[in-house]
Every structure is written in C-alpha cells, then in structure tokens.
Amino acid sequence: MYADGGAEEVVGQALLGRRDRALLVSKVYPWNAGEVDAIAACERSLQRLQTDYLDLYLLHWRGNIPLEETLRAMERLQQQGKIRHWGVSNFDTDDMAELWDEEKGEACATNQVLYHLASRGIEFDLLPACQQRGVPVMAYCPLAQAGRLRDSLFTDPQLTQIAQQKGISVAQLLLAWVIRQPGVIAIPKASSVAHVQENAAALEVELTDEDLQLIDRAWPAPQHKSPLDIV
Secondary structure, three states, X not given: OOHHHHHHHHHHHHOOOOHHHOOOEEEEOHHXXXXXXXXXXXXXXXXXXXXXXXXXXXXXXXXXXXXXXXXXXXXHHHHOOOXXXXXXXXXXHHHHHHHHHOOOHHHOOOEEEEOEOOEOXXXXXXXXXHHHHOOOEEEEOOXXXXXXXXXXXXXXXXXXXXXXXXXXOHHHHHHHHHOOOOOEEEEOXXXXXXXXXXXXXXXXXXXXXXXXXXXXXHOOOOOOOOOOOOO
C-alpha cells in the first residue's frame, strides 16, 4: 500500500547497522491475511526491510478472511521467529469484540486507529474497551490529515493561546493532548531531525485540568457512537 513496498525499502536502508535501535512495524492486507498468504506477505516485507524479524505485524483492516485463520498465521510467524508481536489496525468496537472472542485474540498487542482532536469518536466506546483490556491504542495522524481538519486545528484561537502560554507549538500541544490518555501512543509524521525532536518534546508537555476543559469546550468529546474514522 505504501509506495507498493517502496516505503519498506527506504526504512530497511535507514536501519542498516542499527536495526536493534528501532521497534519495527509493518502491516498485511486483509485479503492477504489467510494463513499461507500472510506468511508469504511477511517474508516479502522482511526482504524489503532487510531484517530477520518484525517487532510488530498488523492486520490492516478487518477483511472477509476468518479471524481464526489470520490468528493461526500470526502464531506461526511468531513460532518461526519472523514476528515478535501482532496487532490490528482500523478495528472498531465490534471488530475488537469479535477478536477477543477468538481463542488467541487476547494476544493482540495494539489497535492502530485514527485519533486526533478533531476526530474523537474512539473515546465513546473503542478506547475505553481497549483500556479495560490493557490493549494500547496507536494513534495515527495525531495532527490530523492535511486539509480542512488540519487547518482548523492549527488556526484554532483557543489552541493557539494555550500553546503560546506554554511556549510550545500547536503541533506539540496536539500531540500532548493525544498521549494524555492512558494506554495511547502516537505516531506523528516527521520529515527532518528537527521535526523528530519537536515531536519528542511533546512528551514533556503537561496539560492542566483547565487546559483540558478549554480544549473540550472548543472540540467537544463525543456523546454517542460514531463510525470509525479511517484515512
């Protein structure tokens, strides 16, 4: 999906000689998630990444292949030493419930979903369910995707004021807001070393109850179930 495997090749080149310094994650398409196909797809990923194993392998969406078959593939890949852990991506509450009903479903290491201040739907039911089960949520696009939502967040007067008071950027404020939740990590994009450092500094940002109340007033939490946002 990502540059037809080209993204994996770039990452593999970047990690040459320092593989042990990274937690390496890749994904499998849901229509390649049968036992035989998933193993073959993983082997192709390992070849492009120039590594012997993945730290985490994700099922990209909930497809039509029975979860039981996909979990067998994940278990075999673990037994072969090709992956250390497995998880899912873009699984809504019902999908996670179905997964946890499977015999091996409790081994799921994470659910990677869209989550940012302008897309808070998971807070109604999915995030609490994952927190209750001790399954970390990996937030992708934590600064919102390019376009209207991103522009709205980055020009919001309330967010700008809070960021200025703290001496940080709006991006750092948004990242700090996402990871304020227990069991939530974020995977923001970074295009330079300085960008990585700015993102990492968000770990030190502390949001007060007053900050959170002001943010909630401008961007309210969900009051009902909504379909899972996917980019």
